[in-house]
Amino acid sequence: MERTIAGKTIAVNEEGYMTDFSQWDEKVGEALAAEANLTLTPRHWEVLKYLQTEHKNQVALSIRRVGKSGVVDIKEFYALFPNAPLKTATKVAGIPKPASCI
Amino acid sequence: MKNLVILGAGTAGTMMANHLHHELKKPDWQITIIDEREEHHYQPGYLFLPFDIYEPEDIIKTIEEFIPKDVTLLKQRIERIVPTANKIQLSNGNEIDYDVLIIATGAKIAPEEIEGMKGEQWQKSVFDFYTFEGSLALRNKLREWDGGRIVVHITEMPIKCPVAPLEFAFLADSYFKNKNMRERVDITYVTPMSGAFTKPKATEALEHLLQEKNINIEGDFAIEHVDNETKKIVDYGGREIPFDILVTVPTNKGDDLMERSGMGDDLNYVPTHKATLQSKEYQNVFVIGDASNIPASKAGSVAHFEAEILTENILRYVKGQPLKEEFDGHANCFIETGGGKALLIDFNYTHEPVEGTFPFPGIGPLRLLKESRMNHMGKLAFRWVYWHMLLKGTHIPFVSATMSEKGKVYS
Numbered sequence: 001m002e003r004t005i006a007g008k009t010i011a012v013n014e015e016g017y018m019t020d021f022s023q024w025d026e027k028v029g030e031a032l033a034a035e036a037n038l039t040l041t042p043r044h045w046e047v048l049k050y051l052q053t054e055h056k057n058q059v060a061l062s063i064r065r066v067g068k069s070g071v072v073d074i075k076e077f078y079a080l081f082p083n084a085p086l087k088t089a090t091k092v093a094g095i096p097k098p099a100s101c102i
Numbered sequence: 103m104k105n106l107v108i109l110g111a112g113t114a115g116t117m118m119a120n121h122l123h124h125e126l127k128k129p130d131w132q133i134t135i136i137d138e139r140e141e142h143h144y145q146p147g148y149l150f151l152p153f154d155i156y157e158p159e160d161i162i163k164t165i166e167e168f169i170p171k172d173v174t175l176l177k178q179r180i181e182r183i184v185p186t187a188n189k190i191q192l193s194n195g196n197e198i199d200y201d202v203l204i205i206a207t208g209a210k211i212a213p214e215e216i217e218g219m220k221g222e223q224w225q226k227s228v229f230d231f232y233t234f235e236g237s238l239a240l241r242n243k244l245r246e247w248d249g250g251r252i253v254v255h256i257t258e259m260p261i262k263c264p265v266a267p268l269e270f271a272f273l274a275d276s277y278f279k280n281k282n283m284r285e286r287v288d289i290t291y292v293t294p295m296s297g298a299f300t301k302p303k304a305t306e307a308l309e310h311l312l313q314e315k316n317i318n319i320e321g322d323f324a325i326e327h328v329d330n331e332t333k334k335i336v337d338y339g340g341r342e343i344p345f346d347i348l349v350t351v352p353t354n355k356g357d358d359l360m361e362r363s364g365m366g367d368d369l370n371y372v373p374t375h376k377a378t379l380q381s382k383e384y385q386n387v388f389v390i391g392d393a394s395n396i397p398a399s400k401a402g403s404v405a406h407f408e409a410e411i412l413t414e415n416i417l418r419y420v421k422g423q424p425l426k427e428e429f430d431g432h433a434n435c436f437i438e439t440g441g442g443k444a445l446l447i448d449f450n451y452t453h454e455p456v457e458g459t460f461p462f463p464g465i466g467p468l469r470l471l472k473e474s475r476m477n478h479m480g481k482l483a484f485r486w487v488y489w490h491m492l493l494k495g496t497h498i499p500f501v502s503a504t505m506s507e508k509g510k511v512y513s
């Protein structure tokens with residue numbers, strides 16, 4: 001599937017997660033955040049950058065791992081990205097939704 | 103003489119002992135298996151114990167009776183693995199050298215990971231059914247309980263047999279109906295996932311069943327603590343769910359042995375190559391069953407499929423041949439849905455569970471992803487198959503170690 005985000009044509013899956021990270025930039029990130037009713041602060045960006053790096057290094061992401069990362073604790077992660085923080089944050093970061101195992 | 107050592111004589115370790123003793127024989131090979139316990143438990147039976155469907159004696163046998171005579175069984179706690187020296191240290195101070203090591207130490211619950219879970223209400227109103235003791239305590243509680251809110255809860259993924267908590271909710275619905283008290287019981291299913299299961303097609307089918315049985319579902323719940331005073335579970339977002347009985351599946355972890363040996367990830371699972379089952383770090387170490395970090399279900403059926411492939415790979419390894427990259431994550435699970443029915447799902451790393459027939463394409467007799475009585479008979483028969491075929495490493499007729507796509511409906 002394709003849709004227009006921040007004026008760009010972007011490939012997404014049926015849940016709205018980007019499927020090609022090379023299409024992501026900060027403008028796209030801001031637009032995706034706005035769709036989730038979030039305004040990104042420097043703290044949000046730190047977390048998003050961390051998630052992108054982990055993804056690049058092929059680390060399987062989980063709430064537990066984020067909580068132990070030293071970047072953000074779970075409480076703050078929830079405060080920054082309310083309700084389902086990992087799902088929202090990965091969507092904004094332009095990386096796949098973590099597969100929460102089988 | 104060379105030494106092959108198996109750590110853990112549960113489902114997977116026992117299968118490997120039974121497979122390998124035909125292949126690696128004296129005087130060339132000595133096989134040793136080590137476990138700290140006396141008893142082998144049929145863990146899937148823990149699901150039925152609380153509802154008085156099974157008795158303790160149905161699910162407990164000795165470890166000994168499943169270990170072949172030419173394999174040495176040591177009943178000791180394993181203190182440490184020293185992979186750089188190919189050595190095992192036991193709690194009694196003895197050391198054992200190995201040429202080839204198989205890690206099969208499984209996974210266990212760690213309720214201490216969540217604040218208040220193992221608090222003063224533990225086994226009073228907060229229960230697990232992933233241990234024998236927990237399951238028995240819950241049985242005794244349910245026998246005398248006269249209704250209220252029961253919350254069935256998963257702390258975090260991955261867990262052993264990820265469908266077991268759903269089955270618990272379904273069986274609870276049946277149990278209270280049979281006791282003519284269903285209208286006095288409110289059942290809520292709480293999960294850290296967005297829906298009832300991880301795979302879309304199965305989630306749809308399972309959520310439909312939850313609805314039909316009047317079981318509430320609360321998704322995306324990441325528990326922060328259990329409040330013992332007000333009897334609530336609270337998540338990081340501040341969401342609260344009250345309970346009279348909490349049936350939780352605590353965090354599952356590999357054995358602490360991995361932490362002591364520096365061989366595990368943050369949940370003490372051993373990093374393992376998902377197609378060969380060889381450890382990612384040490385060539386002469388192999389990992390099977392719940393102890394590994396491969397992205398497959400932690401289930402006895404998975405261990406069974408792994409055992410067939412691992413046996414071949416170990417024989418290849420000792421002959422210096424390249425390993426087969428064959429394991430595809432094949433899992434095959436019955437899901438009890440209550441009222442004498444069950445579903446069956448069959449899937450692997452890349453193919454989600456779908457509808458169809460099993461094991462014979464177009465015939466069955468089992469139906470995939472649909473409730474049937476035949477599937478329920480299959481689930482009950484699984485106990486017999488477990489004791490008499492799985493542990494002994496007997497190949498199950500018509501069911502291959504890698505998944506078959508025949509007879510299935512992929513859209």
Ligand SMILES: Cc1cc2nc3c(=O)[nH]c(=O)nc-3n(C[C@H](O)[C@H](O)[C@H](O)COP(=O)(O)OP(=O)(O)OC[C@H]3O[C@@H](n4cnc5c(N)ncnc54)[C@H](O)[C@@H]3O)c2cc1C
Pocket residue numbers: 109110111112113114115136137138139144145146147148149178179180181206207208209231232233262263266357359390391392393400401402403404405435436
């Ligand atoms: C409630 C429940 C329901 C389930 N239902 C199903 C089902 O329907 N179908 C299915 O296929 N699977 C089911 N399972 C999962 C199945 O039981 C497990 O996946 C399977 O038993 C895993 O085998 P294993 O050999 O890896 O671990 P285990 O069988 O747990 O064996 C590990 C062994 O290692 C020993 N050990 C660990 N550490 C040490 C140490 N340091 N020193 C000495 N010994 C040690 C332990 O004593 C134990 O005997 C269920 C599990 C549960 C809890």
